[in-house]
Amino acid sequence: MTKPKIYTMSFAKVYPLYIAKAERKGRTKAEVDTIICWLTGHSPEELQERVEKQIDIENFFAEAPELHPSRSLIKGVICGVRVEDIEEETMKNIRYLDKLVDELAKGKAMEKILRCSS
Template sequence: MTKPKIYTMSFAKVYPLYIAKAERKGRTKAEVDTIICWLTGYSPEELQERVDQQTDIENFFAEAPELHPFRSLIKGVICGVRVEDIEEETMKNIRYLDKLIDELAKGKTMEKILRVSS
C-alpha cells in the first residue's frame, strides 16, 4: 500500500499555512507553536530545527519526543472525517493538529484547545 503524499511532504511546507490560517483570524504564530509543541513534545527550538531541516511529516510525528496523552480527547470532524475514527497513527496525528489549528482559528481559548481542564 502506498503512503499518502502528505507523509513525504516537508513539515516546513504546511507550517506557514497553519500560521497564516491562525493570523487571518487574529491569532499568533506563538499560539500555533504552543499547540504544536503541546501535541508533539518538541521544544520551540526543536520545532524550529525540524522546520529548518525540512523534516517530512511522517518523521516529524514519528520522532516527536512525546505525543501528548490528552490528544485522544480531540474529537470532531476534519476534512469530512471523524478524527476519533481514524485508525492509522500518522494520519490521526496529522488530523489532530489540523483540528487544533481549526479550533484556534475559530476563537477557542488556549486552555480549551490544550484540554487543560480535562
C-alpha cells in the same frame, strides 16, 4: 499499499499554512507553536530546527519526543473525517494538529484547545 502523499511532504511546507490560517483570524504564530509543541512534545527550538531541516511530516510525528496523552480527547470532524475514527496513527496525529489549528482559528480559548482541566 503506498503512503499518503502528505507523509512525504515537508513539515516546513505546511507549517506556514497553519500560521497563516491562525493569523487571518487574529491569532498568532506563538499560539500555533504552543499547540504544536503541546501535541508533539517538541520544544520551540526543536520545532524550529525541524522546520529548518525540512523534515517530512511522517518523521516529524515519528520523532516527536512525547505525543501528548490528552490528544485522544480531540474530537470532531476535519476534512470531512471524524478524527476519532481514524485508525492509522500518523494520519490521526496529522488530523489532530489540523483540528487544533482549526479550533484556534475559530477563536476557541487556548485552555480548551490544549484540553486543560479546570
